[in-house]
Amino acid sequence: MATDYDAPRRSETDDLAEDSLDELKARRSEAQSAVVDVDEAETAESFELPGADLSGEELTVKVLPKQDDEFTCSSCFLVHHRSRLAETNGDRYICRDCAA
Numbered sequence: 773m774a775t776d777y778d779a780p781r782r783s784e785t786d787d788l789a790e791d792s793l794d795e796l797k798a799r800r801s802e803a804q805s806a807v808v809d810v811d812e813a814e815t816a817e818s819f820e821l822p823g824a825d826l827s828g829e830e831l832t833v834k835v836l837p838k839q840d841d842e843f844t845c846s847s848c849f850l851v852h853h854r855s856r857l858a859e860t861n862g863d864r865y866i867c868r869d870c871a872a
Contacts, residue, residue, distance in 0.1 A: 845870055 838844065841854050847870035858871035 843867075 842851050843865040844851050845867040846864040852867045856867045858868040859866045
């Protein structure tokens with residue numbers, strides 16, 4: 773098919789201006805769909821239910837004991853480096869996050 777490059781081009785706004793109101797309403801109703809395409813089996817596999825049997829799972833993270841330069845915050849119970857120590861009350865250590 774030959775194309776006449778000298779002919780004026782029509783844009784989408786020109787097409788919309790010439791369309792009748794009934795045609796526009798019909799297009800809008802055709803474009804919108806209330807049906808959602810969801811694969812229920814795939815969605816169900818991504819959820820982990822409470823009480824699921826995890827006896828076959830292996831721990832893949834290497835856990836290290838608390839080091840000499842670390843402390844356990846008595847408020848949030850997280851292990852922090854000594855540089856994060858905010859205050860000490862006897863045997864109670866508080867990190868900077870909990871002290872703020």
